[in-house]
Amino acid sequence: MDAGNFTDPTSYHEAINIDQSSKWNKSMIDELDSMKKNDVWDLVELPNGAKPVGCKWVFKTKLDPNGNIERYKARLVAKGFTQKEGIDYQETFSPVSRKHSLRIVMALVAHFDLDLHQMDIKTTFLNIDLNEDVFMRQPEGFKPEGQEQLVCKLKKSIYRLKQASRQWYLKFDEVMKKQGFIKNQVDQCTYLKISGSNFTILVLYVDDILLASNSLDMLYESKRLLSHNFDMKDLGEATYVIGIKIHRDRSKENFGIIAKGLH
DSSP: OBGGGOOOOSSHHHHTTSTTHHHHHHHHHHHHHHHHHTTOEEEEOOOTTOOOBOEEEEEEEEEOTTSBEEEEEEEEEEOGGGOOBTTTBOOOOOOOOOHHHHHHHHHHHHHHTOEEEEEEETTGGGGSBOSSOOEEOOOTTOOOTTOTTOEEEESBOOTTOTTHHHHHHHHHHHHHHHTTOEEOSSOTTEEEEEETTEEEEEEEETTEEEEEESOHHHHHHHHHHHHHHSOEEEEEEOSEETTEEEEEEGGGTEEEEEESSOO
């Protein structure tokens, strides 16, 4: 189906009242199933004096390199702008991979004919525990009958909480170090692991991961350890990542990228 025929819904009400409502409803159910699997919250009475954070549904059609719809993605996000510093969050800073690093990795892949694979972290922020008490209103459209007055006491982070990105990065960094990856001191979202004459480079961009290696065995081992620690989707050889289309024909030694903003 061509994505040009419609736009993403901007609210829950809109999502359940358009032609693709069944697909959006399934994507919302899938999102809540992931949260249940990860034990993200408990339903509780709101304590006296506590103010719950709001939440909302965000909808996005995921496209393939040809611009066709690959899947429908619904994400439940917190209205983090209502949080109060010192009460329901402390620190927020989290590093983001630099575009220059991605350029360098692409150049290395082309020059040394490295294998380049991509993985996607399905539930990025659901992998991490919260250190603060955060209460959130229940998601629109999915309040259990008879429990509508309860709120969600968050046990794990979700998207758009102010501390979510920082907590996720600290968790990811801890796992990578335990697995023998060395963090780049200039770009703290780029990691390197060396074993004899073999090496693997890992670039983290929020919930997208690029893996470049001169050893398929080492690359697959890196994938296994990532899947063991996080809920991952293996996308195989990288063809399209964070807006970058990758063209490659190794038999002809051709390698090129088309990207917006990667200068």
